[in-house]
Amino acid sequence: MSYGTKRVRLVLCAAVLLLPAAPGAQQAAAPPRDTLPEGPLVFDSSTRGPAGSPLPGPKFRVVPTRGLARPYALAFLPDGGILITERAGRLRLVRNGVLDPEPIAGIPPVLDRNFKGLNDIVLHPRFAENRWVYFTYYKPEPGTTDTARAVLARGRYDGGHALSDVRDLFTTSSVVNGASGARFVFSGDGTIYLAIGIPIPATRPREGLATVTDAQDPNSHFGKILRLNDDGSAAADNPFVGRPGHKPEVFALGIRNSMGLTVHPVTGELWETENGPQGGDEINIIRAGKNYGWPNLSFRRSY
Secondary structure, three states: OOOOEEEEOOOOOOOOOOOOOOOOEOOOOOOOOOOOOOOOEEEEOOEEOOOOOEEOOOEEEEOOOOOOOOEEEEEEOOOOOEEEEEOOOEEEEEEOOEEOOOOEEOOOOOEOOOOOOEEEEEEOOOHHHHOEEEEEEEEEOOOOOOOEEEEEEEEEEOOOOEEEEEEEEEEOOOEEOOOOOEEEEEOOOOOEEEEEOOOOOOOOOOOOEOOHHHHHOOOOOOOEEEEEOOOOOEOOOOOOOOOOOOOOOEEEEOOOOEEEEEEOOOOOOEEEEEOOOEOOOEEEEEOOOOEOOOOOOOOOEOO
Protein backbone atom coordinates (compact mmCIF):
# COMPACT_ATOMS: atom_id res chain seq x y z
CA MET A 1 0.00 0.00 0.00
CA SER A 2 1.30 3.44 -0.83
CA TYR A 3 0.95 6.18 1.74
CA GLY A 4 -0.42 8.76 -0.63
CA THR A 5 -3.70 10.50 -0.10
CA LYS A 6 -6.67 8.13 -0.21
CA ARG A 7 -9.91 9.54 -1.54
CA VAL A 8 -12.76 8.67 0.78
CA ARG A 9 -16.26 10.11 0.55
CA LEU A 10 -18.01 10.15 3.88
CA VAL A 11 -21.45 11.34 4.81
CA LEU A 12 -21.05 13.65 7.77
CA CYS A 13 -23.57 15.54 9.84
CA ALA A 14 -23.02 18.86 11.50
CA ALA A 15 -22.89 19.12 15.27
CA VAL A 16 -25.78 21.44 16.05
CA LEU A 17 -27.79 22.81 18.92
CA LEU A 18 -31.50 22.09 18.68
CA LEU A 19 -34.32 23.81 20.52
CA PRO A 20 -36.74 21.52 22.36
CA ALA A 21 -39.54 20.26 20.13
CA ALA A 22 -43.07 19.26 20.98
CA PRO A 23 -43.39 15.55 21.78
CA GLY A 24 -45.02 13.12 19.38
CA ALA A 25 -44.49 12.28 15.73
CA GLN A 26 -42.12 14.61 13.91
CA GLN A 27 -41.88 14.47 10.13
CA ALA A 28 -41.03 17.61 8.21
CA ALA A 29 -39.19 20.01 10.50
CA ALA A 30 -36.56 22.05 8.68
CA PRO A 31 -33.00 20.79 9.22
CA PRO A 32 -30.81 22.87 11.55
CA ARG A 33 -28.04 25.19 10.40
CA ASP A 34 -25.16 23.28 8.82
CA THR A 35 -21.75 23.88 10.39
CA LEU A 36 -19.66 21.59 8.19
CA PRO A 37 -16.78 23.08 6.20
CA GLU A 38 -17.25 23.87 2.51
CA GLY A 39 -14.27 21.97 1.16
CA PRO A 40 -12.55 18.62 1.63
CA LEU A 41 -10.52 17.78 4.73
CA VAL A 42 -7.30 15.74 4.79
CA PHE A 43 -6.50 13.55 7.79
CA ASP A 44 -3.11 11.95 8.43
CA SER A 45 -3.15 8.55 10.15
CA SER A 46 0.60 8.53 10.84
CA THR A 47 1.59 7.90 14.45
CA ARG A 48 4.64 7.10 16.60
CA GLY A 49 5.87 3.81 17.97
CA PRO A 50 6.74 3.04 21.63
CA ALA A 51 10.25 4.52 21.22
CA GLY A 52 8.94 7.64 19.50
CA SER A 53 9.93 6.57 16.01
CA PRO A 54 7.50 7.69 13.31
CA LEU A 55 5.13 5.11 11.84
CA PRO A 56 3.83 6.43 8.53
CA GLY A 57 0.19 5.91 7.67
CA PRO A 58 -2.06 6.83 4.75
CA LYS A 59 -3.74 10.18 4.42
CA PHE A 60 -7.48 10.34 3.92
CA ARG A 61 -9.31 12.98 1.94
CA VAL A 62 -12.82 13.44 3.34
CA VAL A 63 -15.47 15.32 1.38
CA PRO A 64 -18.36 16.39 3.67
CA THR A 65 -21.92 16.16 2.38
CA ARG A 66 -23.65 19.22 3.75
CA GLY A 67 -27.26 19.76 4.71
CA LEU A 68 -28.10 16.58 6.64
CA ALA A 69 -29.62 16.46 10.13
CA ARG A 70 -28.94 13.38 12.27
CA PRO A 71 -28.43 10.87 9.43
CA TYR A 72 -28.88 7.29 10.60
CA ALA A 73 -28.24 4.93 7.68
CA LEU A 74 -27.48 4.90 3.98
CA ALA A 75 -27.96 2.62 0.98
CA PHE A 76 -26.05 2.86 -2.29
CA LEU A 77 -28.16 2.80 -5.46
CA PRO A 78 -26.94 0.98 -8.59
CA ASP A 79 -26.39 4.32 -10.36
CA GLY A 80 -24.08 5.59 -7.60
CA GLY A 81 -26.68 7.67 -5.78
CA ILE A 82 -27.10 7.31 -2.01
CA LEU A 83 -30.35 7.08 -0.06
CA ILE A 84 -29.91 8.44 3.48
CA THR A 85 -32.33 8.29 6.39
CA GLU A 86 -32.61 11.18 8.82
CA ARG A 87 -33.93 10.29 12.25
CA ALA A 88 -36.69 12.91 12.15
CA GLY A 89 -38.39 10.97 9.34
CA ARG A 90 -36.86 12.34 6.15
CA LEU A 91 -35.41 10.20 3.35
CA ARG A 92 -32.72 12.08 1.42
CA LEU A 93 -30.91 11.53 -1.88
CA VAL A 94 -27.27 12.34 -2.64
CA ARG A 95 -25.98 12.33 -6.22
CA ASN A 96 -22.38 13.10 -7.16
CA GLY A 97 -21.70 14.23 -3.61
CA VAL A 98 -24.52 16.81 -3.61
CA LEU A 99 -27.59 16.54 -1.39
CA ASP A 100 -30.89 16.94 -3.22
CA PRO A 101 -32.75 19.69 -1.34
CA GLU A 102 -36.09 17.92 -1.77
CA PRO A 103 -36.68 14.91 0.55
CA ILE A 104 -38.20 11.76 -0.89
CA ALA A 105 -41.89 11.55 0.06
CA GLY A 106 -43.68 8.48 1.32
CA ILE A 107 -42.08 7.79 4.72
CA PRO A 108 -44.82 7.28 7.36
CA PRO A 109 -44.89 9.51 10.46
CA VAL A 110 -42.24 8.54 13.03
CA LEU A 111 -41.66 9.10 16.74
CA ASP A 112 -38.36 10.97 16.77
CA ARG A 113 -37.63 10.65 20.46
CA ASN A 114 -35.02 8.86 22.60
CA PHE A 115 -32.92 7.86 19.58
CA LYS A 116 -35.82 6.21 17.75
CA GLY A 117 -37.42 7.80 14.66
CA LEU A 118 -36.48 6.67 11.14
CA ASN A 119 -33.67 4.12 11.33
CA ASP A 120 -32.15 1.71 8.83
CA ILE A 121 -32.50 1.40 5.05
CA VAL A 122 -31.49 -1.48 2.76
CA LEU A 123 -32.18 -2.29 -0.89
CA HIS A 124 -33.81 -5.63 -1.66
CA PRO A 125 -31.22 -8.04 -3.15
CA ARG A 126 -33.24 -7.97 -6.40
CA PHE A 127 -33.72 -4.20 -6.34
CA ALA A 128 -32.86 -3.91 -10.03
CA GLU A 129 -35.93 -6.05 -10.79
CA ASN A 130 -38.47 -5.11 -8.11
CA ARG A 131 -37.33 -1.61 -6.97
CA TRP A 132 -38.11 -2.48 -3.32
CA VAL A 133 -36.49 -0.34 -0.64
CA TYR A 134 -36.78 -1.64 2.94
CA PHE A 135 -36.57 0.60 6.02
CA THR A 136 -37.22 0.52 9.76
CA TYR A 137 -38.96 3.20 11.79
CA TYR A 138 -40.74 3.72 15.10
CA LYS A 139 -44.48 4.09 14.59
CA PRO A 140 -46.18 6.39 17.12
CA GLU A 141 -48.70 4.59 19.30
CA PRO A 142 -52.13 6.29 18.97
CA GLY A 143 -53.21 8.17 22.07
CA THR A 144 -49.67 8.55 23.45
CA THR A 145 -46.86 11.05 22.99
CA ASP A 146 -43.89 8.95 24.06
CA THR A 147 -44.39 5.33 22.90
CA ALA A 148 -43.91 3.60 19.57
CA ARG A 149 -43.68 0.20 17.90
CA ALA A 150 -40.66 -0.86 15.87
CA VAL A 151 -41.68 -1.46 12.25
CA LEU A 152 -40.07 -3.00 9.17
CA ALA A 153 -41.60 -1.47 6.04
CA ARG A 154 -40.92 -1.27 2.32
CA GLY A 155 -41.77 0.86 -0.69
CA ARG A 156 -40.88 1.06 -4.37
CA TYR A 157 -38.35 3.62 -5.50
CA ASP A 158 -38.05 4.50 -9.18
CA GLY A 159 -35.53 7.31 -8.92
CA GLY A 160 -37.81 10.30 -8.34
CA HIS A 161 -38.88 12.12 -5.21
CA ALA A 162 -41.42 9.65 -3.80
CA LEU A 163 -41.79 6.07 -2.61
CA SER A 164 -44.84 4.18 -3.85
CA ASP A 165 -46.67 1.08 -2.57
CA VAL A 166 -45.42 1.77 0.97
CA ARG A 167 -46.63 -0.68 3.59
CA ASP A 168 -45.62 -2.07 6.95
CA LEU A 169 -44.37 -5.67 6.82
CA PHE A 170 -43.66 -6.39 10.48
CA THR A 171 -44.62 -4.57 13.69
CA THR A 172 -43.59 -5.41 17.25
CA SER A 173 -46.34 -6.72 19.50
CA SER A 174 -45.47 -4.26 22.31
CA VAL A 175 -44.42 -0.62 22.48
CA VAL A 176 -41.31 1.10 23.84
CA ASN A 177 -40.73 4.55 25.32
CA GLY A 178 -36.97 4.43 25.94
CA ALA A 179 -34.05 4.20 23.58
CA SER A 180 -34.23 1.49 20.93
CA GLY A 181 -32.60 0.85 17.56
CA ALA A 182 -33.82 -1.28 14.64
CA ARG A 183 -31.01 -2.48 12.35
CA PHE A 184 -31.35 -5.15 9.66
CA VAL A 185 -29.56 -6.94 6.85
CA PHE A 186 -30.50 -9.41 4.13
CA SER A 187 -28.89 -12.84 4.38
CA GLY A 188 -27.67 -14.97 1.50
CA ASP A 189 -30.91 -16.97 1.41
CA GLY A 190 -33.04 -13.82 1.07
CA THR A 191 -34.30 -13.73 4.64
CA ILE A 192 -33.91 -10.65 6.82
CA TYR A 193 -32.07 -10.47 10.16
CA LEU A 194 -33.68 -7.67 12.18
CA ALA A 195 -32.23 -6.48 15.51
CA ILE A 196 -34.52 -4.61 17.90
CA GLY A 197 -32.87 -3.10 20.96
CA ILE A 198 -33.93 -2.52 24.55
CA PRO A 199 -30.90 -1.03 26.33
CA ILE A 200 -32.45 0.66 29.38
CA PRO A 201 -35.45 0.18 31.68
CA ALA A 202 -38.74 1.74 30.63
CA THR A 203 -39.64 5.10 32.08
CA ARG A 204 -43.02 5.06 33.86
CA PRO A 205 -43.40 1.24 33.45
CA ARG A 206 -46.87 -0.05 32.60
CA GLU A 207 -48.47 -3.10 31.05
CA GLY A 208 -47.64 -3.61 27.39
CA LEU A 209 -44.52 -1.44 27.57
CA ALA A 210 -41.23 -3.14 26.75
CA THR A 211 -38.44 -2.85 29.28
CA VAL A 212 -34.93 -4.18 29.67
CA THR A 213 -36.01 -7.59 30.98
CA ASP A 214 -37.80 -8.22 27.67
CA ALA A 215 -34.40 -9.15 26.23
CA GLN A 216 -34.69 -12.43 28.19
CA ASP A 217 -38.39 -12.96 27.43
CA PRO A 218 -38.79 -15.20 24.36
CA ASN A 219 -42.36 -13.94 23.97
CA SER A 220 -41.18 -10.36 23.31
CA HIS A 221 -39.65 -8.97 20.11
CA PHE A 222 -37.44 -6.50 22.00
CA GLY A 223 -33.84 -7.34 22.82
CA LYS A 224 -33.74 -9.88 20.00
CA ILE A 225 -32.36 -10.73 16.60
CA LEU A 226 -35.37 -11.69 14.48
CA ARG A 227 -35.31 -13.61 11.21
CA LEU A 228 -38.04 -12.78 8.70
CA ASN A 229 -38.98 -13.57 5.14
CA ASP A 230 -38.94 -10.59 2.78
CA ASP A 231 -42.72 -10.23 3.23
CA GLY A 232 -42.26 -9.76 7.01
CA SER A 233 -43.44 -13.21 8.07
CA ALA A 234 -41.41 -15.47 10.36
CA ALA A 235 -38.95 -17.78 8.62
CA ALA A 236 -40.30 -21.34 8.86
CA ASP A 237 -37.01 -22.83 10.12
CA ASN A 238 -36.43 -20.35 12.93
CA PRO A 239 -35.28 -22.05 16.16
CA PHE A 240 -38.42 -21.37 18.24
CA VAL A 241 -41.17 -21.89 15.66
CA GLY A 242 -44.02 -23.86 17.21
CA ARG A 243 -42.74 -23.58 20.77
CA PRO A 244 -45.36 -22.23 23.24
CA GLY A 245 -44.48 -18.87 24.81
CA HIS A 246 -41.93 -18.03 22.10
CA LYS A 247 -42.30 -15.55 19.26
CA PRO A 248 -41.73 -17.43 15.98
CA GLU A 249 -39.70 -14.54 14.59
CA VAL A 250 -37.00 -14.83 17.29
CA PHE A 251 -33.60 -16.03 16.04
CA ALA A 252 -31.43 -15.07 19.06
CA LEU A 253 -32.08 -13.27 22.36
CA GLY A 254 -30.28 -11.30 25.08
CA ILE A 255 -29.41 -8.43 22.71
CA ARG A 256 -28.95 -4.96 24.21
CA ASN A 257 -28.96 -2.57 21.22
CA SER A 258 -27.38 -3.50 17.91
CA MET A 259 -25.71 -0.69 15.97
CA GLY A 260 -24.64 -2.80 13.00
CA LEU A 261 -25.28 -6.14 11.29
CA THR A 262 -23.43 -7.77 8.43
CA VAL A 263 -23.28 -11.20 6.85
CA HIS A 264 -19.76 -12.59 6.44
CA PRO A 265 -19.12 -12.86 2.68
CA VAL A 266 -17.33 -16.22 2.96
CA THR A 267 -18.89 -18.09 5.90
CA GLY A 268 -22.39 -16.60 5.75
CA GLU A 269 -22.28 -16.00 9.51
CA LEU A 270 -24.17 -13.06 11.00
CA TRP A 271 -21.85 -10.58 12.74
CA GLU A 272 -23.29 -7.96 15.09
CA THR A 273 -21.89 -4.88 16.81
CA GLU A 274 -23.67 -4.11 20.06
CA ASN A 275 -23.94 -0.83 21.91
CA GLY A 276 -23.25 -2.33 25.32
CA PRO A 277 -23.30 -0.84 28.80
CA GLN A 278 -20.56 1.57 29.85
CA GLY A 279 -17.25 0.03 28.78
CA GLY A 280 -18.92 -3.10 27.44
CA ASP A 281 -19.52 -2.76 23.69
CA GLU A 282 -19.49 -6.12 21.91
CA ILE A 283 -18.87 -7.80 18.57
CA ASN A 284 -20.89 -11.02 18.38
CA ILE A 285 -21.27 -13.84 15.89
CA ILE A 286 -24.97 -14.62 16.12
CA ARG A 287 -26.04 -18.28 16.25
CA ALA A 288 -29.58 -19.61 15.96
CA GLY A 289 -31.32 -20.00 19.31
CA LYS A 290 -28.43 -18.64 21.38
CA ASN A 291 -28.72 -16.24 24.32
CA TYR A 292 -26.26 -13.32 24.41
CA GLY A 293 -26.88 -12.48 28.04
CA TRP A 294 -28.37 -9.00 28.28
CA PRO A 295 -29.31 -7.85 30.90
CA ASN A 296 -28.41 -10.81 33.16
CA LEU A 297 -24.81 -11.11 31.99
CA SER A 298 -22.58 -8.13 31.22
CA PHE A 299 -18.93 -7.26 31.73
CA ARG A 300 -19.52 -3.57 32.43
CA ARG A 301 -21.81 -1.13 34.24
CA SER A 302 -25.31 -0.44 32.97
CA TYR A 303 -26.42 3.17 32.59
